[in-house]
Amino acid sequence: MQGKFKAAVTAARAGTFLALLVSLVTVFLGMTVVGAQADEGNDAVRGKSFVIATDTTFAPFEFRDASGELTGIDMDLIREIAERQGFTVDIKALGFDAALQAVTSGQADGVIAGMSITDERKAVFDFSNPYFSSGVQMAVKADDDTIASYEDLRGKTVVAKTGSEGLRFAESIAEQHGFTVKALDKADTMYAEVTSGNAVAVFDDYPVLAYGIDQGNGLKVVTPKEQGSSYGFAVLKGNNPELLAAFNSGLAELKADGTYHDILVDYLGTNAPAEDTQVEGVEGRTFVIATDTTFAPFEFRDASGELVGIDMDLIREIAERQGFTVDIKALGFDAALQAVTSGQADGVIAGMSITDERKAVFDFSDPYFDSGVQMAVKADDDTITSYEDLRGKTVVAKTGSEGLRFAESIAEQYGFTVKALDKADTMYAEVTSGNAVAVFDDYPVLAYGINQGNGLKIVTPKEQGSSYGFAVLKSSNPELLAAFNAGLSGMRTDGTYQQILDNYLNAPEGDSGTLSFWELLVESFPALMKGLGMTLIATALSLAFASALGVVFGFLKVSGKKVLQAIASTYVAIFRGTPLLVQAFFFYFGLPAALGTQIDVFTAGVLTLSLNAGAYMTEIVRGGIQSVDLGQMEASRSLGLNWMQSMRKIIVPQAVKIMTPSFINQFVITLKDTSLLAVLGFAELTYQGQQIIARNFRSFDMWLIVGALYFIVIFALTNLSNVIDRRINK
Structure with missing residues (x-):
């Protein structure tokens, strides 16, 4: 019996051990599966080898x-990404044009060669996320003091690198400044052309020029940096998507842990863009940011009603990088500035020129x-082609804009009148309707509007404008300003900034004009x-408060007490004697x-509408009470009723019948007055119409729809009120 018991115990222990072993194996396998899932993003490239084509001489x-080792920013990036993502690279230094051909012919899997992301190249290649945002500068021989600007190039020859951003920029201004551009395929050859006197200047990407000058190439930079496009890693269109995904994933890791910035510093030193550092004092906070309502492509609402645009993408991306949140208030340009000065907003970003x-x-x-700034006219107008044709005519520009300042600066010289308006769609409608012959506006805004079918065409070259900036009230929110600058610097460095610009300026979204x-x-x-x-809610609340105010102050006006009458009269005089819009600005800003x-x-x-309508309601109540025959009050008092009882039981019931039509009329007026609140960014019906027009410029169609909606609602509510009136007063 004892032997059987021991055997049973042994068997039980063995079973327990077996169960434990199975459990451990299961857990291990589970961890392996989880690990495999975690690395799933790298599976497509792990263990593979890719041929990567590059340039031969594009330092840094x-x-x-x-020692003859191929090095540089691009080389360090692709090698570090390959190591982190688990693949290997076989680098082929072929020269820029040959590198592109190697990819298109299938000789290479990808190319990284300081290659600018352009629309033309996107037709052939799929690009990674941008990894560097460049810019173009002009350099001359170190001892040459005769060339200090583009104006000094007239009649001379300059050089730039084949296929580069520098070449594109030089060619874009060559006709304007009267010089010849010669394209060469190597940096050292270009620089030798300048130092030998065969060319007077070279246009090149700023980090390349800076590196060459540090290495003693005999040149000096003489112009500020012109904004360039972003560099990207590329594969043949439709090919190697897993390689592209791995590059993007690895690049994100490098940026997150600081390796990316370290690589830039290794080669650019003091010329390296500032690191996207975290600014103390903003993390976890929420800032109210005021903006314009209709300034596409910088701020406008898309088809879903979301506020988008260059400014919106910038501030949201910066907020995410710096760890704070933003509450965007779309108010209109002037109202946005007032919101900041009155303390209603912490900052403003609205295509605002720095003056x-x-x-x-x-x-x-x-x-x-x-x-x-550029000037545009009606698309079928061939009579206005220059400023000289504006004499004796009227032009329009947007309030507070660079376009308005420029138009006013030349108005006297060319003899035209300038009219300032506060919305882009209103300006364009003035021109297409013939009320003005031309509009002056910022070039990206004009270009976007024309692409959306606003019926205009540009007839003048771009005049140099000022720069846009994010702003806070003077000496307020310095940490928010510092956070914006730090985030912007980081976005310029990694190409996100240029990507945002390209999204809106190169290919404006939306095709609403074709609907x-x-x-x-x-x-x-x-x-x-x-x-x-929102219109109906605001109207209902305002009328409820206005009715109460009307009854109270109406009774004060007929009370017979001079002090009470004076109080009521003062209230009525103030709110009937000042414009509703002024009252709205006072309560929201003042x-x-x-x-x-x-x-x-x-x-x-609601406060504005209530107090304004309340003043009119007061007069309606006063007029209704005083319209009741005086004999009614005398008769009730002779029957022993006091003043209040007489009012409640005799006078007011009769007055209500008299006042009802006026009450209905005031209801309609208040409903329509809600449209004035659109200037504060109150999202009622008129405001929504403005936002849609700002996106698609279909002003006639949209105002027809908005007007029809107002008519239907007012007609229905007026008839309903009349039915109720007849039932009450029958």
């Missing part, structure tokens, strides 16, 4: 060091966009219904500035 991106006058009120960030009327209605309907809902507090746009809007 690719060149051979003293000396504004510097007296605001602190600006580093410039994030260099603009320029039929009914397609436009269907697309816009959700946003319009949202706006209509009052918060005086009290040191904030009022949201909905509260300010």
